[in-house]
Amino acid sequence: MDDIDSAIVRELQRDARQTNRDLARTLGIAPSTCLERVRALRQRGVITGYRATVDLRALGRPVQALLSVRIRPMSREVIEGFKAYLIGLPEVLNVYVVAGGDDFLVHVAVPEVDGLHSLLMDRFSGRREVVDFRSSVIYQHVTKDVVGPLVAG
Amino acid sequence: MDDIDSAIVRELQRDARQTNRDLARTLGIAPSTCLERVRALRQRGVITGYRATVDLRALGRPVQALLSVRIRPMSREVIEGFKAYLIGLPEVLNVYVVAGGDDFLVHVAVPEVDGLHSLLMDRFSGRREVVDFRSSVIYQHVTKDVVGPLVAG
DNA sequence: GCACGCACCGAATTTCGTTCGGCGGCTGCG
DNA sequence: CGCAGCCGCCGAACGAAATTCGGTGCGTGC
Structure with a gap:
């Protein structure tokens, strides 16, 4: 390297x-x-793949949001099951499993703000492991390149 | 389409x-x-580019976190300035400017957990616009493909 | 029913990916 | 200090791919 x-x-x-x-x-x-x-x-696994990046606006999904979700119980089965469920949802772009106040942060893109509400009501509030959730609309999203190792590798 | x-x-x-x-x-x-x-x-701008994806572990930055940051005042100048500052930091991978409880969500990757603490102390707590921040270590991060438009485009 | 236009196709040309043999420098050992 | 082995780089040659372009069929609107 x-x-x-x-x-x-x-x-x-x-x-x-x-x-x-x-x-x-x-x-x-x-x-x-x-x-x-x-x-x-x-x-060596440094480069893992090559992906095309798309404009969500051009694909008719201009509204992005980050959903903070808390689930219970925090068992491996429940976590993995919920994660798999999230990945299966077409609105989902990224799933972060995090420590701290929230358990999941879910990056979603939907056609309109109403779709966000529908998504929450239809896909989240009904699930028993979900004890709490909160949504934040994304105004801007910037993805940076990884410039390189912070320590010489 | x-x-x-x-x-x-x-x-x-x-x-x-x-x-x-x-x-x-x-x-x-x-x-x-x-x-x-x-x-x-x-x-048409549907495909915006092609990017190689890398393994942060292989690049010596295995520790990822999401930083929730609140800033004041919420003026355009301060927001844009802080955003530009974040993008300039080598540890930063993604910057989300969001509505709701937090103003910024910053996805970072560092070589070790100590680096996270250093990052917060050296790069965030000193800045005057930052009134509050909180960090969540990321256990898992899954990025999904955008399968297509949710509504026929 | 006819003319126009658009998208698709297949061959030809140019460019590129890929392989392979050879060369130079670096290293470690005598 | 010299020599041998090794590793990485290079450049040419070959096969494959990208790209162009003229022709064709189909759908559309008049």
């Missing part, structure tokens, strides 16, 4: 579809070398 | 680096048609 690897990771986070040749040119190394580096990064 | 477009978006979220030929074969259309579709999706 040297400077070149970090640069590769940074570049591929910026644009995962740039050609290997372009990437190599940016880094000042040969394409074959670059390819070998990228393969090693994937095999 | 028909079924084919939805399938393209779904497939490219699963693997943004699969070849256009493979994608076309999956969809049962010609590669040239597929390419044209993908280009249109990008131009």
Whole structure:
């Protein structure tokens, strides 16, 4: 994990579809070398995949929210079951299982504000393990690239 | 935005680096048609980019947390300034500007739990606009693909 | 019923990914 | 200090892919 690897990771986070040749040119190394580096990064598990990012507005789901959920009991079965349930919901984008005041933070996107209310009433309030929930509408959401290791790896 | 477009978006979220030929074969259309579709999706702003996903553990930042932050005053300048400040911090992965009890939710990743404490003390508690903050360690984080529009677009 | 337009297709061209043999530097040991 | 082994990088060659473009069929509106 040297400077070149970090640069590769940074570049591929910026644009995962740039050609290997372009990437190599940016880094000042040969394409074959670059390819070998990228393969090693994937095999080592540093790069886990490549994903297209979409505009939720363009997909007709402009309203995003974060749902704080408390569940009981906090057994492994209940937690895993609820997590699987959340992932199955089409509105769900991210699921955070957290320590502290809340147990789950659920990032959702819906077509309109009404859908948020429906979601809460139809999919959350009815479930027995859910003892409390609270929703926060998201005004802005910025996702940053991971620039690199904070400690030299 | 028909079924084919939805399938393209779904497939490219699963693997943004699969070849256009493979994608076309999956969809049962010609590669040239597929390419044209993908280009249109990008131009329409449905697909906003392609990003490599990385394993934070492999990058030496296994500890993730969500920081709830309240700031005052809630003026545009202060909000934008604080947001820009957050994005500049290398530990930050996501910034949510939210309504409700908290003003900001900040997703961070650090090398160790100590780093979390340092981050809070050094980067947050000193700032005058920050009136309150609270941190929740993340046990699990699942990111889902956006399967498609919830309403036919 | 006819003409227009749009989307799809398939072949041709260009570019790219991928492999492989060889080279240079670095390291560790004699 | 010299030598041998190794690892990573490079560049050319090959196969595969991206991209372009002209033709075609279908749906639509007049």
